[in-house]
Amino acid sequence: MATSNVISHRLKLHLPYHGPALRTIACLIEENLACHPSPNAKLEGLEGEWGPDIAESWKALHDIKVQLESAADRVDAACESADC
Secondary structure: OHHHHHHHHHHHHHHHHHHHHHHHHHHHHHHHHHHOOHHHHHHHHOOOOOOHHHHHHHHHHHHHHHHHHHHHHHHHHHHHHHHO
């Protein structure tokens, strides 16, 4: 079997699982963020409770969650076009 066929075959076997896995990780991050409201809200009303490092970490986690959801959408679209 040609290398491209082997890769294509393996992708078709595993691709359907990647979207849900990415969404699960994004969901866990979202739950974590929900326990700790946006640092911007805290900074506006309760100064001193959030430092710049925590605010940056919160934003980084939020950005990762958004990227994971986007990746899951792309994987789902690729799976549909590959007829998984």
